[in-house]
Amino acid sequence: MDLSFTVIALVILILCSAFFSGSETAMMSLNKYKLRHLAKQKNKAAERSLKLTRRPDRLLGMILVGNTFANIIASAILTSYAESHFGNMGIFLSTIILTLFILLFAEIIPKTLAAIFPQKIAFPASPVLWFLLFISYPIVALLNLIANGLLRCVGIKIKHKVNAEPLSSEEIHTVVHESKSKLGSQNKNMLIGVLELDMIKVEDVMIPHHRVEYINLSLEIDEIIHQIIHAKHSILLACYDNIENIAGVISTKRALKFIAQDNKPTYEDILTLLRDPYYIPENISIKAQLINFQQKGMRFATVVDEYGSIEGIITVEDIIEEIVGEFSDTYNLHTHIRSSADNTYAATGDTTIREINRHLHLQLPTHGAKTISGFIIDELRDIPIGNCCLRINNYIIEVKKVQNNMIKLVKITKEKNISL
Known part of the structure; x- marks a missing residue:
C-alpha cells in the first residue's frame, strides 16, 4: 500500500465522516416550524428534510452507520500503512494523528458549522441522505429494531411524532420577545398583548370609579340635558347623586338624537332612554370579558368587587388597547x-x-x-x-x-x- 493511495483514501473517508457528522447536526438543528412552513410552500429540499426528520431513529441510524464505517475504514488503512512502514511505533503515532484529524475535521468543525448554518447544510445534504437511507434501509431497519427492543426492555417506548411538539404559551411568549427585529416593535407588542389576555384582570385596565364620568339624575332637567350635550363619551352611567346609586346606562348619541327631535324633553323622557347596567366582577380576565362582550352584544360594563361596591367601568376599547396600544376611543380619549x-x-x-x-x-x-x-x-x-x-x-x-x-x-x- 503506497503513500499516495493512503492519503487519497484517508482524505475521502474523513470528508465522508465530516459529511455525516455535519448533516446529523444540521438536520437535528433545523427549526421544525420554519421547516414545515417552507414545506407547505412546496420547497423540495424542505419537504425532503421534513420527511427525514419525521423518523429521527432511521435518519440517525443511517448516519451513524455511515460515520462509523468511514472512521473504521480510515483507521484500518492508516494502521496498516503505519505498521508496514514504522512498526509498532507507527501504529501508536497513527492512532494519535488520526484521532486528532477526525476530531478536528470530521467532528468539531463540520458540527460547529452545521449548528450555525443548519438550513444551508441540511437542504443540500438531504438528497444524498435520502438516497443513502434508501439503499441502506434493510440494515438501518434491523439496527433500529434491535435498539428499540432494547429500550423497551428498560421501559422506554419510542413514539414517532409526525408533527413537532407544540409550544406552550410561555414558549411562544419567548419566541415573540426574541423576534422583535423581524416582527417589528408594533407587531411584537400586539402579539404579546394577545398572549397576555389571560393574565390581565378587569381591575387592571378598568376606569376607576373616581375617574368615571356619569349623568347626575338628581339635577334639574336642564342641567341633565346640559351634561348629555357636553358629555365626552358615547356611553355613560346615569346615577342619583353619586356613582354608587346607578339608575342605568345611557347612550349619549341616542340621547342627543332624541333631544334634537324634542326640544323640551321631560325627566321621564330621559328615564326611558336608560337601559339596565351590566355588572361584572373585578377579578375576571379581560380575555373572558372580551368573549362575554361579544356574546352579549355589549361594549360597556360596570365593575364591582366581592361586596357589590362599584369599582369602575370597562369598555371593549379598554381591552382592545391592551392588544393594539393606545388610540382615540370612546372613553379614554385623553391620556393622563x-x-x-x-x-x-x-x-x-x-x-x-x-x-x-x-x-x-x-x-x-x-x-x-x-x-x-x-x-x-x-x-x-x-x-x-x-x-x-x-x-x-x-x-x-x-x-x-x-x-x-x-x-x-x-x-x-x-x-x-x-x-x-
Whole structure:
C-alpha cells in the first residue's frame, strides 16, 4: 500500500465522516416550524428534510452507520500503512494523528458549522441522505429494531411524532420577545398583548370609579340635558347623586338624537332612554370579558368587587388597547401622561401602571399596586410628605405634589437627560 493511495483514501473517508457528522447536526438543528412552513410552500429540499426528520431513529441510524464505517475504514488503512512502514511505533503515532484529524475535521468543525448554518447544510445534504437511507434501509431497519427492543426492555417506548411538539404559551411568549427585529416593535407588542389576555384582570385596565364620568339624575332637567350635550363619551352611567346609586346606562348619541327631535324633553323622557347596567366582577380576565362582550352584544360594563361596591367601568376599547396600544376611543380619549419639550413626562398620581408601561416602556410590575401613586408608596413604604424621587429602570420618578395623603402629580425623566 503506497503513500499516495493512503492519503487519497484517508482524505475521502474523513470528508465522508465530516459529511455525516455535519448533516446529523444540521438536520437535528433545523427549526421544525420554519421547516414545515417552507414545506407547505412546496420547497423540495424542505419537504425532503421534513420527511427525514419525521423518523429521527432511521435518519440517525443511517448516519451513524455511515460515520462509523468511514472512521473504521480510515483507521484500518492508516494502521496498516503505519505498521508496514514504522512498526509498532507507527501504529501508536497513527492512532494519535488520526484521532486528532477526525476530531478536528470530521467532528468539531463540520458540527460547529452545521449548528450555525443548519438550513444551508441540511437542504443540500438531504438528497444524498435520502438516497443513502434508501439503499441502506434493510440494515438501518434491523439496527433500529434491535435498539428499540432494547429500550423497551428498560421501559422506554419510542413514539414517532409526525408533527413537532407544540409550544406552550410561555414558549411562544419567548419566541415573540426574541423576534422583535423581524416582527417589528408594533407587531411584537400586539402579539404579546394577545398572549397576555389571560393574565390581565378587569381591575387592571378598568376606569376607576373616581375617574368615571356619569349623568347626575338628581339635577334639574336642564342641567341633565346640559351634561348629555357636553358629555365626552358615547356611553355613560346615569346615577342619583353619586356613582354608587346607578339608575342605568345611557347612550349619549341616542340621547342627543332624541333631544334634537324634542326640544323640551321631560325627566321621564330621559328615564326611558336608560337601559339596565351590566355588572361584572373585578377579578375576571379581560380575555373572558372580551368573549362575554361579544356574546352579549355589549361594549360597556360596570365593575364591582366581592361586596357589590362599584369599582369602575370597562369598555371593549379598554381591552382592545391592551392588544393594539393606545388610540382615540370612546372613553379614554385623553391620556393622563403629558410629555414636555425636554423629554420628561408628567403624570397624575392615579395614572395606572399599565398606562405608564404602555407609554414609557418602564416595565413596572403590575401584580401589586395599580397606580403610579400606589407603586411609589409601596416602594417607599411610606406616604411622602414632600418632594422626593426614586430611580426605576433608567428613569427618575419625582413626586411633585402631595395632597390629603395622596400623590397628585409625578414627573418622570429618562436618566440620560438628567445633568448631575
